Amino acid sequence: MIRITLPAHLRALARIEGEVSVEVEGEATQRSVLNAIEARYPELRGTIRDQATQQRRPFVRFFACEEDLSHESPDTPLPELVAKGVEPLWVVGAIAGG
Amino acid sequence: MGGVRVLVGTKKGAFILKSDGRRRDWEIEGPHFGGWEIYHVKGSPADLNRIYASQSSGWFGQVIQISNDGGKSWQPGGNQFAYDGQTGTHQWYDGTPHPWEFKRVWHLEPSLTDPDTVYAGVEDAALFRSKDGGKSWHELPGLRRHGSGAQWQPGAGGMCLHTILVDPGNPQRIFVAISSAGAFRTDDGGVTWKAINQGLRSEYIPDPNAEVGHCVHRIAMHRARPQVLYMQKHWDVMRSDNAGDSWREVSGNLPTDFGFPIDVHAHEPETIYVVPIKSDSEHFPPEGKLRVYRSRTGGDEWEPLTDGLPQKDCYVNVLRDAMAVDSLDSCGIYFGTTGGQVYASADAGDHWAPIARDLPAVLSVEVQTLP
Numbered sequence: 001m002i003r004i005t006l007p008a009h010l011r012a013l014a015r016i017e018g019e020v021s022v023e024v025e026g027e028a029t030q031r032s033v034l035n036a037i038e039a040r041y042p043e044l045r046g047t048i049r050d051q052a053t054q055q056r057r058p059f060v061r062f063f064a065c066e067e068d069l070s071h072e073s074p075d076t077p078l079p080e081l082v083a084k085g086v087e088p089l090w091v092v093g094a095i096a097g098g
Numbered sequence: 099m100g101g102v103r104v105l106v107g108t109k110k111g112a113f114i115l116k117s118d119g120r121r122r123d124w125e126i127e128g129p130h131f132g133g134w135e136i137y138h139v140k141g142s143p144a145d146l147n148r149i150y151a152s153q154s155s156g157w158f159g160q161v162i163q164i165s166n167d168g169g170k171s172w173q174p175g176g177n178q179f180a181y182d183g184q185t186g187t188h189q190w191y192d193g194t195p196h197p198w199e200f201k202r203v204w205h206l207e208p209s210l211t212d213p214d215t216v217y218a219g220v221e222d223a224a225l226f227r228s229k230d231g232g233k234s235w236h237e238l239p240g241l242r243r244h245g246s247g248a249q250w251q252p253g254a255g256g257m258c259l260h261t262i263l264v265d266p267g268n269p270q271r272i273f274v275a276i277s278s279a280g281a282f283r284t285d286d287g288g289v290t291w292k293a294i295n296q297g298l299r300s301e302y303i304p305d306p307n308a309e310v311g312h313c314v315h316r317i318a319m320h321r322a323r324p325q326v327l328y329m330q331k332h333w334d335v336m337r338s339d340n341a342g343d344s345w346r347e348v349s350g351n352l353p354t355d356f357g358f359p360i361d362v363h364a365h366e367p368e369t370i371y372v373v374p375i376k377s378d379s380e381h382f383p384p385e386g387k388l389r390v391y392r393s394r395t396g397g398d399e400w401e402p403l404t405d406g407l408p409q410k411d412c413y414v415n416v417l418r419d420a421m422a423v424d425s426l427d428s429c430g431i432y433f434g435t436t437g438g439q440v441y442a443s444a445d446a447g448d449h450w451a452p453i454a455r456d457l458p459a460v461l462s463v464e465v466q467t468l469p
Contacts (some may be wrong), residue, residue: 009133009158013174043174046156051178059157093157 002033002078004049010048010091014041019088028083029067030062031074048091100468102424103168104432105149106440106454107136107462112151113168120446121430128244130172131163132154137290138419140170140206141466145213149466150175150232152203152218162218164232165276175232179203179220182239188222198222198242205419207262210269219259223250223276225288238288241274246293246310253278253313253332260418261314266321273327273342278313281329283342294342294404298331315358316418320367328370330360330418335372338396353384359421363446364429368396371423371431371447373416381436382413390433393449406450407441414439419462423451426467434460 001021011017022036029060031054038045049056054074056062062069065079065087104115109131130136134153142148150171151163161234162175179200181355187195209215214231224242226235241259249454250257261275280295293309303311313332320326329336329345334355336345349355354374363369370393376384383389388407391400414437424430431447434440438457443450 005159009155012132013161014160043161046160046177052180057157057159096156 001085002028002036002082003085004033004037005088005090006037006044007093009093010044014043015073016041024065028078029075030056030072030078030089033059033089034074038066041088059094059096061092061094063092064088100426102430102467103141103146103468104422104427104440104442104453105139105141105169105268105462105464105466106434106457106460107139107151108434108438108458108460109135110458112136112153113454114137115440117437117453119426121330121426121442124425124442126454127169129458130169131161133184134161135202136461137202138205138462138464140208140464141212142208142213142216144208146466146468148208148213148231149180150206150208150216150356151204154202160200162203162206162232176234176355177234179218179224179226181224181238181242186242187248191252192253193291195248198224201256204258204260205262207264210264210266217262217264217272219262219274221256221258222252223257223259223279225259225262225272225274227288230385238284240284240289241282241291244282244291244293246305248278249310249429250276250279251311261317263317263319263324263327265324267324271324271341273319274316274457275314275317275329277315278309278311278332280312280352281314281317281342294338295345297338297345297347298341299334299347300332300338302332316360318362318370320362323367326367326396330357330372332356332378335360335397348393350393350400352391352400353389353402357416358418359416361421361423361431363431364423365393366427366446367428369394370396370428371421372400373421374434375415381415386411386413386414388414389436390431390443390447390450403443403447403450405448406443417461419464420460422463422465424465424467430465431464432465434463436460 024032102317106113113128139151149165153161165173185198190196205219207217222321236266263273297393327338390403414435436459440454
């Protein structure tokens, strides 16, 4: 199980309380995890990554194990602790504005 | 006696204001979708329980929300707005070619007859339609492929398609307006489009009489007379008596002819309303006095409506989609401000009162008249 923590606005949109846990097929990567999230919560399509290009939205970041994974390839394996469900993958709305 | 439901989109959520036909006492519901920008909320004329909302955020993009119970509960709809085929380019602010990029839905216009059909005006300017109640969206690409498309350029607020008017007697005829390209009309349901800007004169573009490039802020019509259109342009209030084929200025004695919204009395096709704003950089009422101006002659002759509106130290703006009318016997007029007030008049503008005072900045106001 992969644990994901979503930003409050997306939890409200998808009516999620607390963390999300998903199973992924094959290796745990940003892409496979987001595929699993979007399959379970179709209303989140387009809110984390572009639906056509699948690129991360500019003000969304991916953190895990105290590292910023936002600029990793979507197909790079996630850290082992995330893959094993020990640590969550954080989807974060970037601080933007003043 | 009936009642009204006022649908308010703000910078930080949607609100629904309800009253009976007297329109004295108001109940405020919300915020719905708190924290998100709600550019527009509009109900279907064919089903008062069906309401569409455009919810967007710089972080999380575009969401469409749909209610089937008059705004009590909402379900997300489809949010994929994919331009049809090759997107091509329009002009960027510096005059260079720039590819069309979807940013948000500015305006939702439900069909007059089918609750499941709704049009969406988007930035970068294009017209989309859903025929399945907002689940999926398809572009009507003929507009973007109008021969002038490569010359369109964004205004300060972006290159948005903000006005959609469907002819009540002929749904094949649709009018749209784009900042800052101008007004366009289709007579074949959106397949082909004609620029309808003859008579507009804009000193802020190289050719003031150009076919496109005019910063149209809002167009309004009375459903009984769809060939008559009223326009609030960047500067100038305009009127067309031939479905936009030509326009003439009707600013008359307005204190300033800059502004954003324009609307028409529900029962008097020659009675129209604007909110004059001082200038294109000073987006507040002249002299700090918030005044709605009413013309009972379809323009040219205007009277200020001030009773109940702040007449001192008022420096708010009223945005293009933030005025609406109800269709009760005594026509109600409503508008919202960037200061978070929503004002209402139950007597066609003679007297006003705030029905909400401290909302987030108001982006849009629509009204549903209830049986």
